[in-house]
Amino acid sequence: MERLHARYPFLDASRAAVEAAGIDLAELVAAGGPAVERGHERVERALMDGTTAAEEPRLWSVRAELLSYPIARVxxxxxxxxxxxxxYAAAEAxxxxxxxxxDFEADLELKSAGGERLTLDRLLADFDLSGRVEAIGDGRFGLDVTAYLELAAALEEPQWRLxxxxxxxxTxxxxxxxxxxxxxEAVGRRVRDGLPLPVPAEIEEPLSAELASLRRSIADIDPPMSFETVTPGLFPPCMRALLSRARDDGGLGRLTDHSRFSLVSFLLATGLDAExxxxxxxxxxxxxGSVRAQIDRLADEDGPVAAPPSCVVMDEYGDCVNADDTCETIRHPLSYYETELRQTPDDRVTDWRRQSETR
Structure with a gap:
């Protein structure tokens, strides 16, 4: 196990290093210890802060850091x-x-660090992009058009359109x-691949304390989940933009999976039902029909079961747009909405549901 493997646990070589070490995952989680502790931190920081970097990197050995990745996926x-x-995948990416x-910038500056740094050529090879991405000078690269379309598929900002x-x-x-x-984007897609994993009971049971802790952490940071009014004009800029795209571009079905989840979960949290x-x-x-099915997965009889993505994750998705002064003071789209409702005079707050009933 090398430092490079621990820094980039999604690489083929990193997975091979874990397999070569003959690690039994069930035995590892049953024993507890640093890898499990770091795996818990990895998920918690991903969900709360949009990063999987350790708060205190020196606490963890290369082995604990690398093995924390499969534990985090579990x-x-x-x-x-x-x-x-x-x-989680957005944070890992x-x-x-x-x-x-x-690492790449250090390589450009000819700063040697042996095999501890990842090179661009090695990363391209790991994602089967060798020969499909070529340097063309002046810090620019030519991408095979098929490779470009694959990598940019989830990027919704206009500049990424072919x-x-x-x-x-x-090219x-x-x-x-x-x-x-x-x-x-390629890293995020690889991290998401195969998730959620099927997890046998002998691995799940020893992780019950870590799971309970994660659920408490999420509950602690979740913003308000119910509102008395639905006022689209007071939605945060990111959600207004997604709503506009859903209306203008042929419906929710035209949004990417993550953008559709962000918008639908936000609207459920404001108090809307499926209809x-x-x-x-x-x-x-x-x-x-497909929208109702998604909403069924996102909500139970008590309302939404999880908040939409935080501002950090919305930014990673490319859906954080037109940020205003209020955006600078909050960490979650629902907190923005709560702030706007609180600061807007009652006579200027109109519930969209009442308007729609009179049409």
Whole structure:
């Protein structure tokens, strides 16, 4: 096990290092110890802070850091909270981006660190992108158009649309920062792959204390989950933008999975039911069945079972747009909505549900 494996546990070589060590996951979690503690921290920081980096890195050995990754994947699978997997994967990807940018920039400056740093060529090879991404000079890269479309598929901002990009001989040129963002997307997709995991009882039971702790942490940071009024004009900019896209671009079905989850879970938290979400989003008749099915998964008879993604995760999704002064003071879209409702005079707050009933 090497430091590189611990920094990038999603790499093929990192997984191979775990397999070569002959680690029995059931025995590892039953014994407890540093790997389990770090795995718990990994998930908690992902859900609360949008990062999986350790608060005190020196506390953890290379072995504990590397083995915390499969344990974190088990924990987030067992957590069974809507959006938790998406938040966790986004946090792993964001942390990986910070690390590989640091490594790549050091490589550009010819700072030697032996095999401790990840190189761009090695990361590209790990994701089967060798030959599909080529340096073309001046800090720019040419991506095979198919590779570009695969990597940019979940990026909804207009600048990522192929129509906005120059295309020559099947190649899309991008700058270094854009390439790093596309590679972050590749990491996130790999982390999400296979989740949630099927977890046998002999692994689940020893992790009961860690799961209970994670659920308490989520409960502690969850913003208010019920409101007396639904006033779209007071929604945070990110949710107004998603709502506008859902209405204008052919319905909720045209949003990416994470954007649709963010919007629907937010609307449920404001107090709308399934029919209210469908009406507000102007969902076409042909899509209403699938929307109702998603809402059934997100809500129970007591209302939403989890908050929509935090501001950190919305930013990683690319859905944090048009941030205003209120955005600077909050960490969650629902907190924004609560703040706006509290600060707006009652005579200027109109419940959308009452308006829709009079139409």
């Amino acid at each position: 924990l987030v699978s067992l957590l069974d909270v809507p959006g938790a997997i998406e938040k 964001a942390t990986a981006r910070e690390r590989f940018v640091e 129509a906005r990009r120059p295309l020559s001989d099947g 899309v040129p991008v700058g270094r920062p854009a390439l790093y963002t596309l590679l972050r 209210g979400v469908i009406a507000l989003c102007d969902v076409p008749e042909s899509d209403r």
